[in-house]
Amino acid sequence: MTPRSREHAIDMTGGLAPNQVREVQETYIEKSRPVVIIGPMAAGKSYIGTHLARFYGYEFIDSDHLIVDKYGEVSQIFTDFGEDEFRRIEAEIIREVLTSPSRRNTIFSLGGGAPMTPETAELLREETVIYIKVDAETVAPRIIHGRARPLLQPNPIEKWSEIFEARRERFEELASYTLDARGGRSISDMAAEIQNFILRSRKGQV
Numbered sequence: 001m002t003p004r005s006r007e008h009a010i011d012m013t014g015g016l017a018p019n020q021v022r023e024v025q026e027t028y029i030e031k032s033r034p035v036v037i038i039g040p041m042a043a044g045k046s047y048i049g050t051h052l053a054r055f056y057g058y059e060f061i062d063s064d065h066l067i068v069d070k071y072g073e074v075s076q077i078f079t080d081f082g083e084d085e086f087r088r089i090e091a092e093i094i095r096e097v098l099t100s101p102s103r104r105n106t107i108f109s110l111g112g113g114a115p116m117t118p119e120t121a122e123l124l125r126e127e128t129v130i131y132i133k134v135d136a137e138t139v140a141p142r143i144i145h146g147r148a149r150p151l152l153q154p155n156p157i158e159k160w161s162e163i164f165e166a167r168r169e170r171f172e173e174l175a176s177y178t179l180d181a182r183g184g185r186s187i188s189d190m191a192a193e194i195q196n197f198i199l200r201s202r203k204g205q206v
Contacts, residue, residue, distance in 0.1 A: 034061075034098060034106040035198055036124060038171055039132030040164045041112035041149055042139040044181060048132065049107040051191045058107045063114060066093045074111075075149075083151075091119045098123050112163070113151075115170050124174045128201055130194055131175035136161050138182050176201065 035058075037045045046062050053060035064074055067089060071077060077086045090111060097103055114120050136157055143149065143156040152159045172178070177197045181190055200206050 033127060034103055034108040035194075036098075036127050036129045037107060037109045037132060038115050038124070038129055038174060039112065039181075040134060040139070040167065040171070041152065041160060042142040043112070043132040043134045044142075044187075045109040045132055047187065048179075048181075048190055048194070049109040051187050052107050052194060055188075055191060056195050058105050059103075060107050060109070061097060061103070062109045063090060063093055063097070064111050066097070078151075087113070087117050090114055091117045094120050095123060098127065113167065115174055116167055121170065121174065127176075128198070129174050129176045130197070131171045131178045132181050133171075133178050134181050136164075177206075 037049050039045050046060075049060045049062070052058050067074060067077070067086075070093070071089055074086065077089065091114075094108075094110065094114060097106075097108055110120075115124060139160060140157055143152055143160055149156070151163060177194070179190055179194055197206065
């Protein structure tokens with residue numbers, strides 16, 4: 001929020017009762033931090049985040065999309081510079097979003113391996129983090145014919161399971177809330193479950 005818009009927001013409370021002023025102030029406080037979505041590759045993080053943005057009024061940001069906009073395709077970064085450089089770039093992008101005062105009321109989806117970077121993990125410990133829990137059976141149709149995920153080649157299901165097991169403990173450790181997205185759950189039900197948690201957490205009920 002710019003100084004000008006902040007001043008305008010404060011002026012708007014002038015004719016309100018004290019309890020209404022408090023509600024307005026709490027609304028701005030509640031929107032001061034992003035809600036972060038983590039989980040394995042192909043868990044549906046962007047899909048769920050987009051739905052939350054569309055139906056619950058959030059801004060949606062995807063860390064991979066930000067990387068592509070600034071540095072080019074993820075697969076090409078892996079090819080040209082390797083995974084270590086990609087993780088450095090990824091951590092830089094994530095820090096920029098999480099420390100930016102302009103990111104309010106945001107759902108922020110991270111790449112599957114992002115929480116494994118120590119710098120990113122430390123940042124996430126201070127945030128509201130939603131972990132999207134899936135299994136190999138659920139993600140199989142999404143990855144078996146795909147070529148856009150360089151870490152999964154040449155045996156997508158086997159590699160996905162191996163990578164997931166290496167990361168699962170970190171996902172669970174960082175999670176403020178775990179959404180069970182295994183099987184054929186509807187996107188509307190999953191988004192509503194997350195929204196209920198967000199509202200309760202902002203009211204201090206979790």
